[in-house]
Amino acid sequence: MSVSWYVRLFKFLIVFAVVGGIAGGVYLWRNHADAAPSRISYTAFVDKVSAGEIVRVRLEGDSITAEAKGGGSFQLYRPSDADLSKLLLDRHVEFTSTPAEAKIRWFELGFILVLLVPLVFIMKRMAVFGRSKAKRIDGARTNTLFTDVAGAEEAKGELMETVDFLKDPFRFSRLGGKMPTGVLLVGPPGTGKTLLARAVAGEAGVPFFSMSGSEFVEMYVGVGASRVRDLFAQAKKAAPCIIFIDELDAVGRRRDSGGNGASDERDQTLNQLLVEMDGFTVTSGIVVIAATNRPEVLDPALLRPGRFDRQVVVGSPDIKGREEILKVHARNVPLAPDVDLHLVARGTPGFSGADLANVVNEAAILAARANKPLVEMTDLDMARDKVMMGVEKKSMVLSEKSKLSTAYHEAGHVMVARLVPGCDPVHKVSIVPRGRALGVTVQIPEEDIHCYTKEMLVAHIKVLMGGRAAEELVFSTTTTGAGNDLARATDVARKMVSEWGMSEAFGPVAFGHQDPASGEGGRKSFSDATAVEIDTEIRSIVTGAYSEVRDLLLAHMDSLKLLVSELLTHETLGSSEIDELLQPAFALEAQSPHYAKP
Structure with missing residues (x-):
């Protein structure tokens, strides 16, 4: 839960306390006002009625309030006396009769409403907890294509089958084949696993549901499983579509056989994910793509056939791939004629796609600081050194x-x-x-x-x-x-x-x-x-x-x-x-x- 939610709850509780205090004060005031008349016995009351000393009587349930001649009022308990009404009529005493329920009905209703409002608020909030936090991007708005992904040609080749399956699932099922609906992208951080998943959605033109593995798990037991159910329910309504789960190891870690209570919520979430993936059919049109850089810690049940049975390795790019990645990120960057991206690629061994994007961005920033019209080779060289070795400490004076x-x-x-x-x-x-x-x-x-x-x-x-x-x-x-x-x-x-x-x-x-x-x-x-x-x-x-x-x-x-x-x-x-x-x-x-x- 976010801090803002706690702030709103605290404000609501303050309002609830104020309203409850006002309602309680009104109730006590009314009880105090009703208790103001003097209390007399029923026998004395009958004697006063018979003597003509009472001019007006109000009967409210089991309570009698009487007004005497010359002022003053009395209050007493009303017994089960059927002759009281006859006595009052015979003595020409004006009286009214009101059921006891009518007196306090509105107060009770208001009090119940005051109690129900926070209860409804909390129940509504709990329902929100169980909803999926997945971000949906419609196919028409997914502008990422395979042309935007460089340095991962083998991975793109394997994922093209997934694109064909999303476009025409029956093409694979008419001959009895079953297209894998679970694809696990494995590779170091920054190699473009998320970008590849978005490119699959863009190529197929289908909705894309993106969610991190850590977003499933909450402090309340059962919330993660509920979010998994809600995510797949949304996906089934939008099929054909793609569900992308980033950092799968956050929720798909190997289950603890010792039954540790601390992992119950994660285990329940994983179990629900296994159940949902097991219920897929070839024609459901849903492809689950997950990414992780730690496949060795995943539960074996996730990797069995029928779930994430296809693993696509997305490794660090080679020199040709690095050059292509640099060209992609330099599309909107004006480069000077002396820029040699092949030389930059050669000087960045082991760099991931994210590292190379950072090099181009840092070079553009350095050129902008120097008020240059174009990004020069020296800017790229300095940016590479900055990313690789850190910022120069020119202010540090050595002896x-x-x-x-x-x-x-x-x-x-x-x-x-x-x-x-x-x-x-x-x-x-x-x-x-x-x-x-x-x-x-x-x-x-x-x-x-x-x-x-x-x-x-x-x-x-x-x-x-x-x-x-x-x-x-x-x-x-x-x-x-x-x-x-x-x-x-x-x-x-x-x-x-x-x-x-x-x-x-x-x-x-x-x-x-x-x-x-x-x-x-x-x-x-x-x-x-x-x-x-x-x-x-x-x-x-x-x-x-x-x-x-x-x-x-x-x-x-x-x-x-x-x-x-x-x-x-x-x-x-x-x-x-x-x-x-x-x-x-x-x-x-x-x-x-x-x-x-x-």
Whole structure:
């Protein structure tokens, strides 16, 4: 429930208390007014009537109110006396008679209404709780098509069958085939899973119901199941249509066999979803598309045939896909002639569609700040660095000692990357602080790499060790700046030994196990003695690479110092500037009798 609802309820309760207080006050006042006359016995009343001292009588149920001659009134309880009316008539006493119910009927009715209003309000609110929060977009208003989705050609090809099914369900059923009505989109965040679902609705021209998995579950038990029923009831009325459930793992997580009360609401919601999907027919015209980046935690009942039996993997785009995505997002952005989107795509390995959209948007913002008429290549380059490494901290002033140490650290990375075979080319090096780093070295592979060799991984470890080795050679000490490099290098070495079978001591053996359902890794499946050997092998790989890097930098110390000098002067160097600087230096060093060939 939102805060605004609680505010409205609080205001209503205040009004209810005021109205109830007024009604109670009126009731007490009337009772007090009625109790004002003096009370006498029935015998005394009859005597006064017989003596002619009473001029007017009001009979109200069991109550008698009498007015005496000369003023004054009396009140008493009326017994079951049939002769009272005759006595009053005989003495010519004016009297009226009113049933007791008529006196308080309106007050009781008002009091009941005051009680019913909040009850009706609460019941109405509970009914709203059970309604689906799905956002509906009609087919005519869905402007997203497959042409708006780039970098996911295989996924679009699989989803085209779903589009054909929505357009003509009987085409698939006339030969006895059953088109899958549950499609699960699996992939990392930002890869365009929601966009693909909207594109399916746009291509088919059908209504699109969108809802997040977390919107089903509430604090009240049963609300989630009610929302599932309401969502599918709406979809059946609008069929053919698409139901899209984002972040399915929020409601479809594997059920707890222990019967934990905390998960009862989620389990009931999941059970209702399973029931609704099981009731589909081929001609119902409803397709359920769900998205998740954690398929391993989903309940197996969701993935069985008849439910989400078709899984479409939406992964990070390759270099061609990234270029197409950049073209889509740059449609409405005026680009300068020098912009090369292929070069931008090459410099963004591992970026998702959302990341690339952010790069284009940041570039447009940077160009607008500089009052440029067009977005230039430098803007895209700066935007990529901002998304990848964070904002430049130009206001952060480093001491000369820290600046020199950072320059040697980054130059060490660059030198090792240039000298060790199998390393990715260096695109840029900078000693301007960004994010939490005092400097950065950017390497961009010439092509997307999907499978790494042992030599490539060892080369990567050596590049990571280059910064610390340079600092130690020059200053005879080390700093905390290499902490992240050491952690990454150790992690790569650990995976080489325990997961990828790249250790000479163990051979093709994998150690350890991770439970995908719980997400808890590192369950020990080896002895303590083996654990010691694993740690020893990891240490051997890292320290061996570090020793080689020290020797390599020591043999090219002149080039290292030259690179540091240029970094201190310009702070940032590009790949062409690094090549222009180091190629002649390498040639001169190669002629030296003390040169050690890498």
